[in-house]
Amino acid sequence: MQSEAKGDRQRPTAGEDRGVLLVLTGAGKGKSSSAFGMVARALGHGRRAGVMRFLEEAGADGAARFLRGQPGVDWRVAGEGAAGEPGDGQDRAEAARQAWAVARAWLSETGPELVVLDELNIALRYEYLALEEVLEDLARRPAWQHVVVTGRYAQQPLMEAADTVSEIKAVRHAHDAGVPAQPGLDR
Numbered sequence: 230m231q232s233e234a235k236g237d238r239q240r241p242t243a244g245e246d247r248g249v250l251l252v253l254t255g256a257g258k259g260k261s262s263s264a265f266g267m268v269a270r271a272l273g274h275g276r277r278a279g280v281m282r283f284l285e286e287a288g289a290d291g292a293a294r295f296l297r298g299q300p301g302v303d304w305r306v307a308g309e310g311a312a313g314e315p316g317d318g319q320d321r322a323e324a325a326r327q328a329w330a331v332a333r334a335w336l337s338e339t340g341p342e343l344v345v346l347d348e349l350n351i352a353l354r355y356e357y358l359a360l361e362e363v364l365e366d367l368a369r370r371p372a373w374q375h376v377v378v379t380g381r382y383a384q385q386p387l388m389e390a391a392d393t394v395s396e397i398k399a400v401r402h403a404h405d406a407g408v409p410a411q412p413g414l415d416r
């Protein structure tokens with residue numbers, strides 16, 4: 230406890246109030262769940278949120294069912310099937326490009342205060358989108374806007390551009406012991 234308290238005293242005082250770019254990556258569970266928790270917090274403060282889910286199943290989990298129906302949330306899904314599953318690369322690339330056009334519109338003065346780009350790292354990994362274009366669009370966003378990017382395999386240039394990077398590490402998962410995904414917990 231002492232080292233934590235000492236570390237807290239040594240931190241500089243935050244003085245710049247601005248939007249931040251967060252990257253949540255790694256092989257562990259909880260990247261999207263963390264981002265959706267941020268959406269709930271934004272709504273609790275009366276802010277608007279845009280959520281773009283790249284390469285995910287539409288409405289497959291409880292967070293999607295709940296949050297997509299909330300006032301103040303623009304919830305979109307690009308492509309079909311879970312991220313990383315085999316599929317037609319051209320169809321997925323086109324879906325990602327269409328999704329990015331929506332996301333780009335959100336990254337503007339009229340956009341929501343919080344933008345979640347769920348599994349964008351996967352779309353970048355498979356080169357469905359150009360990393361340079363994404364980085365340029367993120368850099369041009371309004372200074373007050375927060376953006377959260379999730380997904381395994383975050384690329385180094387994106388992590389370098391981010392204000393906060395968290396790597397979620399897998400230690401153990403119930404699925405490995407034969408426990409299926411649980412409603413309300415995993416999906």
